[in-house]
Amino acid sequence: MKIAIIGGGAAGLMATASALETNPDAEVFLIERNDGLGKKVIISGGGRCNVTTGIHDIKTVLSKYPRGHKFLATAMHSFPPADVYKWFEFHGVPLKTQEDLRCFPVSNDGHDVVGAFEKIFATSAVNILLKTHVTAIAKLGEQFSIILRDQTEPLIVDKVILTTGGQAYRQTGSTGDGYAFAVGLGHSITPLAPSLNAFFSKETWPADISGLSFKKATITANRTGKPNFTGPFLFTHKGVSGPAVFALSSLVAFEKYDHNLPLNITIDLFPDQSHEQLRALLNKKIVGSPNREFVNVISSIIPKSLADIAVNELQLPGKRFSAEVGKKDMVAFLNWCKAVPLTIVGRGAGDEFVTAGGVNLHEVNPVTMESLITPGLFFAGEILDVDGFTGGFNLQASWAAGKLAGKHATM
Ligand SMILES: Cc1cc2nc3c(=O)[nH]c(=O)nc-3n(C[C@H](O)[C@H](O)[C@H](O)COP(=O)(O)OP(=O)(O)OC[C@H]3O[C@@H](n4cnc5c(N)ncnc54)[C@H](O)[C@@H]3O)c2cc1C
Numbered sequence: 001m002k003i004a005i006i007g008g009g010a011a012g013l014m015a016t017a018s019a020l021e022t023n024p025d026a027e028v029f030l031i032e033r034n035d036g037l038g039k040k041v042i043i044s045g046g047g048r049c050n051v052t053t054g055i056h057d058i059k060t061v062l063s064k065y066p067r068g069h070k071f072l073a074t075a076m077h078s079f080p081p082a083d084v085y086k087w088f089e090f091h092g093v094p095l096k097t098q099e100d101l102r103c104f105p106v107s108n109d110g111h112d113v114v115g116a117f118e119k120i121f122a123t124s125a126v127n128i129l130l131k132t133h134v135t136a137i138a139k140l141g142e143q144f145s146i147i148l149r150d151q152t153e154p155l156i157v158d159k160v161i162l163t164t165g166g167q168a169y170r171q172t173g174s175t176g177d178g179y180a181f182a183v184g185l186g187h188s189i190t191p192l193a194p195s196l197n198a199f200f201s202k203e204t205w206p207a208d209i210s211g212l213s214f215k216k217a218t219i220t221a222n223r224t225g226k227p228n229f230t231g232p233f234l235f236t237h238k239g240v241s242g243p244a245v246f247a248l249s250s251l252v253a254f255e256k257y258d259h260n261l262p263l264n265i266t267i268d269l270f271p272d273q274s275h276e277q278l279r280a281l282l283n284k285k286i287v288g289s290p291n292r293e294f295v296n297v298i299s300s301i302i303p304k305s306l307a308d309i310a311v312n313e314l315q316l317p318g319k320r321f322s323a324e325v326g327k328k329d330m331v332a333f334l335n336w337c338k339a340v341p342l343t344i345v346g347r348g349a350g351d352e353f354v355t356a357g358g359v360n361l362h363e364v365n366p367v368t369m370e371s372l373i374t375p376g377l378f379f380a381g382e383i384l385d386v387d388g389f390t391g392g393f394n395l396q397a398s399w400a401a402g403k404l405a406g407k408h409a410t411m
Pocket residue numbers: 006007008009010011012031032033034038039040041043044045046049050051052132133134135163164165166168169172173174175176177178352353354380381382383391392393394395396398
């Protein structure tokens with residue numbers, strides 16, 4: 001049996017390893033347009049590669065996928081994060097789980113993750129075709145004809161696994177080619193949108209405190225259903241970023257927002273404290289330091305640089321003795337802390353981590369990853385209409401679906 005796996009990213013690597021393990025006699029072709037494997041895996045997690053998550057409860061893991069969680073259930077149960085962790089360790093990549101439950105190689109080097117696959121492939125008969133660009137795929141009776149750029153002869157195979165990824169970070173080779181291949185083979189593609197991106201604000205003051213981070217805040221978007229997320233975030237030169245912002249961007253991936261139709265968000269800097277508790281804290285500070293300037297008193301509640309912004313934005317009497325500040329100004333400050341408003345007018349174009357949307361999940365068997373439309377065709381990874389939050393969930397989905405696809409394509 002001849003099988004072609006198109007795209008040597010996370011899903012393609014795992015599908016290939018799985019195919020080799022399931023059927024060592026299969027003739028396996030791994031086709032990658034780049035001159036090396038796993039380019040995106042290597043740069044993921046800031047080069048450290050957040051391989052998977054330390055969360056072991058599958059229901060909780062599945063809740064981290066705004067799209068595709070139901071579809072992923074079988075794959076996730078058959079190759080859960082704990083098994084992915086063991087798999088990499090078994091293949092010579094010791095992992096560690098951080099306090100925030102993100103799992104990384106102990107070496108903090110994404111190259112080691114790809115290296116594990118390269119070692120497996122080095123001792124197998126897999127044909128790795130690098131710098132090989134697939135331009136079209138056609139069904140040829142029971143088989144598939146794969147057209148390769150600059151090559152006169154097509155590659156004829158019995159099975160195809162499409163793992164060409166989404167269209168985020170196109171410089172890594174994921175340019176969305178696979179969507180056209182899937183359509184050509186009878187599939188439909190759900191609307192596509194960038195996800196896991198930073199927000200750009202109309203307000204310019206975030207630039208003044210760029211880099212200031214918070215361990216926990218609740219960010220809420222003023223759109224239908226008031227989507228919100230609680231987690232770490234930071235101010236940037238152009239707005240806000242960080243895990244909570246990425247997650248919220250994922251929840252509003254299909255919402256339009258720009259200068260004409262901004263996305264109004266609010267940031268609760270004290271999600272674990274009620275207005276009353278915060279008011280009591282401010283009162284205590286004022287009673288303790290009645291003759292301190294108000295800006296210095298509020299600087300003991302929020303960072304000084306942000307306190308300066310609050311004074312400026314709300315026109316507070318920052319220089320006045322705290323005991324002399326009126327109730328109206330105190331309430332304005334407290335309300336601001338519980339809902340710092342920002343007007344989001346854009347996102348980092350091309351900077352998003354994943355593509356939301358993809359091959360319609362109704363057309364793929366979640367148990368085998370085989371097409372329900374074109375037998376012999378399989379999918380795995382970001383090409384599918386599956387995407388998760390940051391935290392190792394996107395790679396985890398690619399490993400899990402890739403393993404199933406590789407197994408069932410060669411059984
Ligand atoms: C900067 C960044 C950081 C990230 N960090 C993390 C993280 O730490 N943890 C996490 O879980 N997720 C992370 N992600 C998301 C995660 O990397 C992806 O979801 C995952 O790599 C998708 O895997 P894939 O195999 O489906 O696609 P890809 O990894 O995109 O692989 C697709 C491959 O197909 C090849 N290809 C495409 N078209 C063709 C063609 N026509 N012919 C031949 N080859 C082709 C491409 O060159 C590419 O190598 C990150 C993403 C980015 C952009």
